[in-house]
Amino acid sequence: VSTRTYRQYCALARTLDIVGDRWALLIVRELLGGPKRYSDLLGALDGIGTSVLAGRLRSLEVDGVVRRRRLPPPAASAVYELTAMGDELGDALLPLIMWGARHALGARRDGEAFRAEWPLLVLQRAIDPAAAAGVHQTIRFDIDGSVAHLRVVDGHISVHAGPPEEPAEVAVTLDVGTLVDIGSGRVALADALAAGRIAIDGRPEAVQTAMALVGALSGTRRASRPSGPD
Amino acid sequence: VSTRTYRQYCALARTLDIVGDRWALLIVRELLGGPKRYSDLLGALDGIGTSVLAGRLRSLEVDGVVRRRRLPPPAASAVYELTAMGDELGDALLPLIMWGARHALGARRDGEAFRAEWPLLVLQRAIDPAAAAGVHQTIRFDIDGSVAHLRVVDGHISVHAGPPEEPAEVAVTLDVGTLVDIGSGRVALADALAAGRIAIDGRPEAVQTAMALVGALSGTRRASRPSGPD
DNA sequence: CGGCATCCATTTTGATACTG
DNA sequence: CAGTATCAAAATGGATGCCG
Numbered sequence: 361v362s363t364r365t366y367r368q369y370c371a372l373a374r375t376l377d378i379v380g381d382r383w384a385l386l387i388v389r390e391l392l393g394g395p396k397r398y399s400d401l402l403g404a405l406d407g408i409g410t411s412v413l414a415g416r417l418r419s420l421e422v423d424g425v426v427r428r429r430r431l432p433p434p435a436a437s438a439v440y441e442l443t444a445m446g447d448e449l450g451d452a453l454l455p456l457i458m459w460g461a462r463h464a465l466g467a468r469r470d471g472e473a474f475r476a477e478w479p480l481l482v483l484q485r486a487i488d489p490a491a492a493a494g495v496h497q498t499i500r501f502d503i504d505g506s507v508a509h510l511r512v513v514d515g516h517i518s519v520h521a522g523p524p525e526e527p528a529e530v531a532v533t534l535d536v537g538t539l540v541d542i543g544s545g546r547v548a549l550a551d552a553l554a555a556g557r558i559a560i561d562g563r564p565e566a567v568q569t570a571m572a573l574v575g576a577l578s579g580t581r582r583a584s585r586p587s588g589p590d
Numbered sequence: 591v592s593t594r595t596y597r598q599y600c601a602l603a604r605t606l607d608i609v610g611d612r613w614a615l616l617i618v619r620e621l622l623g624g625p626k627r628y629s630d631l632l633g634a635l636d637g638i639g640t641s642v643l644a645g646r647l648r649s650l651e652v653d654g655v656v657r658r659r660r661l662p663p664p665a666a667s668a669v670y671e672l673t674a675m676g677d678e679l680g681d682a683l684l685p686l687i688m689w690g691a692r693h694a695l696g697a698r699r700d701g702e703a704f705r706a707e708w709p710l711l712v713l714q715r716a717i718d719p720a721a722a723a724g725v726h727q728t729i730r731f732d733i734d735g736s737v738a739h740l741r742v743v744d745g746h747i748s749v750h751a752g753p754p755e756e757p758a759e760v761a762v763t764l765d766v767g768t769l770v771d772i773g774s775g776r777v778a779l780a781d782a783l784a785a786g787r788i789a790i791d792g793r794p795e796a797v798q799t800a801m802a803l804v805g806a807l808s809g810t811r812r813a814s815r816p817s818g819p820d
Numbered sequence: 821c822g823g824c825a826t827c828c829a830t831t832t833t834g835a836t837a838c839t840g
Numbered sequence: 841c842a843g844t845a846t847c848a849a850a851a852t853g854g855a856t857g858c859c860g
Contacts, residue, residue, distance in 0.1 A: 371712075372616065372686065397841080408833095411843085412832085449689055459681075460604050464608055472598060473599065642851085642852065
């Protein structure tokens with residue numbers, strides 16, 4: 361109950377007082393895709409202790425990042441979801457995620473978990489909403505055997521684990537290596553396509569639309585600054 | 591030496607494997623202002639244990655965020671500084687810091703440390719380099735009794751603790767409450783000025799230049815997105 | 821002295837068992 | 841299913857000591 365703090369009146373230190381504990385930001389990441397139940401989170405975060413998960417959820421709730429909501433009568437269960445503040449935190453994480461993609465994400469190590477939703481969560485927030493306006497389609501991603509899909513409904517983009525219920529208009533298949541090469545900026549999307557590292561399935565028109573969306577990433581690349589050591 | 595990891599092939603998880611441990615990001619923050627010695631860091635990070643600081647520095651060095659450099663002969667000491675990768679991490683932290691400024695930074699609590707360099711580090715990276723081109727001046731900030739200064743030398747902006755050695759062209763005095771109100775977007779700079787919450791000293795011409803700089807913040811405010819819970 | 825390594829009392833964490 | 845209770849292992853925070 362001691363709620364350890366850095367005792368610094370600094371925006372970064374205060375942020376870390378809230379989400380700096382182990383697992384906290386990964387819980388937020390899981391919730392970026394939408395509301396999840398306790399057991400969903402437990403299943404997604406391999407290695408977290410049940411008491412740690414319960415504790416983090418409570419403290420994130422107290423701090424206003426997460427909200428616990430009881431589901432309507434039929435389901436006697438509860439879900440956790442991000443508040444508006446938590447959703448904004450998701451935006452603030454994007455540059456950190458891209459930094460990790462460029463510098464911390466080498467090859468996949470032995471035994472490392474991977475889920476196709478993770479990279480899609482970046483797409484969801486990086487796609488220019490204007491480019492998605494008027495679009496209505498489902499894109500299925502098959503990445504190293506893990507499947508997830510992006511649903512675009514007139515500007516609103518959502519991410520879902522697993523295959524879509526209705527067959528997707530567009531299906532994309534690639535391996536993680538290709539994805540990281542593109543996401544980190546080491547390889548251009550066009551080059552990866554030309555090299556046959558990405559398989560895209562669907563009616564040409566739908567594929568066109570999908571490509572336009574993914575091409576319209578806003579501010580994912582870091583702003584270049586003049587100085588800085590080395 | 592067990593180097594605990596989340597074992598997830600995810601850019602966020604990998605990032606946290608590197609800088610997710612307690613104190614790690616605050617060490618990076620301290621180094622954003624330039625090279626520091628071990629004892630400087632120890633002094634700035636109240637509450638950190640000596641072994642934790644040494645351990646973090648070593649692991650940040652191994653991961654390529656920080657570099658240890660021996661100073662030339664006169665000083666028989668060593669300093670730690672950010673690598674290019676660490677400097678990029680600084681950029682990636684800005685949105686997180688702004689999130690904290692908006693949502694996690696209420697009133698200053700009892701016993702909380704505060705140093706004027708902290709907010710200036712944000713200014714340093716948020717000021718549009720183009721706006722700073724050709725400018726050559728020193729701005730002294732006196733915030734709640736803590737003093738630091740921004741040195742602008744033709745587009746290159748540096749932050750230093752304490753008062754400048756040569757008298758500053760412009761001197762700004764305000765309290766943390768005002769600073770947070772402005773930084774979090776709750777109060778416009780112009781309104782705070784009009785309300786007399788900020789005292790600015792200096793030749794009118796120099797003040798004009800300084801105001802233009804601080805007015806030219808690039809991308810500090812979050813991009814508004816359409817959806818999101820609540 | 822600056823730059824740590826060592827030792828030890830507390831916390832936090834991870835894993836498992838247990839309960840409404 | 842959604843947690844709480846329990847307990848061993850790891851991480852932290854302090855203090856102290858060592859060494860060039």
